[in-house]
Amino acid sequence: MPLMRSWVESANAPDTDFPLNNLPCGVFSLGDGEMRCGVAIGEMILDVTGLEEAGLIAPDPEAAVFDVAHWNDFMELGPEAWAAFRARLTELLAEGAAERGRVEPHLVAMAEARLHMPFSVSEFTDFYAGKHHAMNVGTMFRGPENALPPNWLSIPIGYNGRASSVVVSGTDFRRPWGQLKSPEHELPAFLPSRRFDFELEIGAIVGQPSQGMVSVAEADRMIFGYVLLNDWSARDIQAWEYQPLGPFQAKATATTISPWIVMAAALEPFRVSTPPRERPLLPYLQEPGPMLYDIHLEVDLTPEGGEPTTITRTNYREMYYSSAQQLAHHTSSGCPMNVGDLLGSGTISGPTKESRGSLLELSWGGKEPITLKGGGKRSFIEDNDTITMRGWAQGDGYRIGFGECTGKVLPALPEDELPFNRR
Template identity: 50%
Template sequence: MNIKANDPSLKSWVMVSAESDFPIQNLPFGVFKTDYLTAGAGVAIGEYILDLTYLHENGFLDGLGLPSGVFNQQYLNSFIGLGKKITRKVRNRISELLNRENEELRDNKPARELALIPIKEAVMLMPVNIPNYTDFYSNEHHATHVGEMFRDKENALMPNWKHLPVGYHGRASSIVPSGANIHRPKGQLKPQGADKPLFGTSKRLDFELEMAFITCKENGMGNPVSTVEADEYIFGFVLFNDWSARDIQFWEYVPLGPFLAKSFASSISPWVVTADALEPFRTKGPEQIPEVLPYLQYAGDKNYDIDLEVYLQPEGEEENLICSTNFKYMYWNANQQLAHQTVNGCNLKVGDMYASGTISGAEPGSYGSMLELSWKGTKPLKLKNGEERKFLEDGDAVIMKGCCKKNGVRLGFGELRNRILPGK
């Protein structure tokens, strides 16, 4: 796939630092508001947001097949639902407008000043309205670690794990953006050795480092989507934190799986990095043994080389890097996940969100949850201020970051940051 907006030689007339997540090769989409602008769509470039409503209303995006008012909305659903043929044209046009050789905006000072909004002046909102949310369990390292903790090494993976992407339907209504505070959840707990459960506040609150993709096309009920077709259904990706109350989860999850331990909150980064922008960073996934069934087989590189980091910041203290891993470690890729989701005829909606499951590497510093990092609380993490953590404490902020690097281009997802507050 040759997408001209991905050319590593491109430079913008907007100043973009080498450390920025948002060079001209990225151009992620989001929804923002300011003190003087209502919610609308924008694209990140360096330290600025390019206001798509302004560009559309003033003729800069003419001829691209865009309906009136498509960007002047609270969510991106109407735009991404136009399909990747049109959204790709829009991204290419934005790349042209921001190219340092193009004078249309560069030399039009009144338009430039109205179209470019400093990110520091904006509040980022949920980028999409999410009709449905599925959480997968697709990283072999994480699944093995959890299996070892709660079963044994010989039976770490359940018999079905290498035959299908295990997943469950989560709660879409409690997905929130970066910056939202997360209140510690309450529920039933059964302490070790107790005869019966009690009601209380979770003491084993955890994060889960994940990525999630967003769909941009409907298949219609009864119509499976193949691994080949899946690319046309995947608009882009965000960072995803699947908050988890481990003590509530341990008591409730048999026989039907996660419920209150997960549904209280998940959070996402506000900028949707398009699958088109990530095209140069595709890489091979791990070999799948045994061979998967035909509907899950695929050709080409379907994993992504995305470096991921998690920081823990106690209130008023420094950030502590506690996890460094990579999205390429996923055993089941997004195309397989979507093919499995729909093989029974399940219908997709525009804006659906599909989370990867916790992303862990093989080494302790690459584990994507506190459950693994502290090994179920038996190996507390040492922080810079001398404190220890088995699980998250009130006041702690969890910060997730992700970026790709290749051919002199660095592009990222922005920051996903949320702080833990006491239970209500």
């Protein structure tokens, strides 16, 4: 599919994340104004709440769905409404559109806007579905012969995270304290995490509810769209706590997502198949067609006062299990899924050192620090480091981008300010 040209000139630039082909969904505000639903188009935001108020769009003829500061009400309308909405916006924004004069007043400059959480997160589940990542981590801790757990090639492994921890790009947070075991302590100690890390992921947003089990094909149709996702991880806290029930506080500090939801329809031209299988999947997990996407991914690390260094380049097509497979498996026990559920893909690593999706892998457990521009080195994230993720699918003269997913790690709360030390 070629570039779809818009009368919004900045949307026709080959390097924009937001051409007319994309139309990602977000929530924005101007100054002290109210939060409103919007769609990114080039360097502008189209005020979708304003379009609905003006009668230019009506996804639900019987009720307003954009009078709230999230996209959940619209998602509930289902795939037919999603497709009609995209078609209507394309009509309004296309080059030569008859209603340009009525639409143009509803454009605002993205540079002047503040972006917020684009949807209300109902539940958050994170998976461990990247084979290169699982092999790397397993090799570090158990050796290559036992790197993958026995069930890994048959089942998408995951854990239930905290919806309350999910924050929008640009949200800074403190390094976590936690109980950890270190070589200099015979017994566990309560300390700030010393091995804090990022994990490069894609998040799938469930746009339709389910009751009972769904097929992979049905799960694929339930997914409204995708965001970049940083599953921040305290590796030392995780190492002490994860047996036998898996990650807990190590993953509860923050989970950062990009502010724009790229609708699944925008990624349709970029579908690719999951990789060959070492063993057949059970029928309920088998895919009816390509379920992954060809999405280029990059991660920058920027120290305070320094310049960014791109430390990772990889691709979402490296995943072993697709989001549709993960969602289908999630329902296999009869687990209901809700509108606004968020599924983290698991860390996206490629086959080379430069394509590893976490510092744990890039520094090989801290034994091989990476070098930054300016000469600094990193094994894990230091105080005031900023991690920035970018992703895009490359089309013919255009790209479908996600914008940036950024977070800064501030120093841990001082010891004398911890609740049990307050006087």
